[in-house]
Amino acid sequence: MDEQALRTTIRGLMASGTLPTDPYAGMTRMEAGHQELPGEQCAVGQESGPQVSYTYYDGKVIHLHAACDALWRGECPAP
16 A cells, blocks of 8 residues: 555544544553564554554454654644
């Protein structure tokens, strides 16, 4: 997917509640690295090999590629 398609997907996921509008609200843990998370898919592009993981109080876990994570944070409303 190109950047515009990813941004459109992110906005849709935020509107549906799949992605929070504030990545840090209710977050209990965030892991990021250069290693891919085996067996997981990116919540945005649905491709394997995400490098970022957010865990929330309600048990929800979101996995993202680093680029998708940056785009998501960029699409979130400013505090």
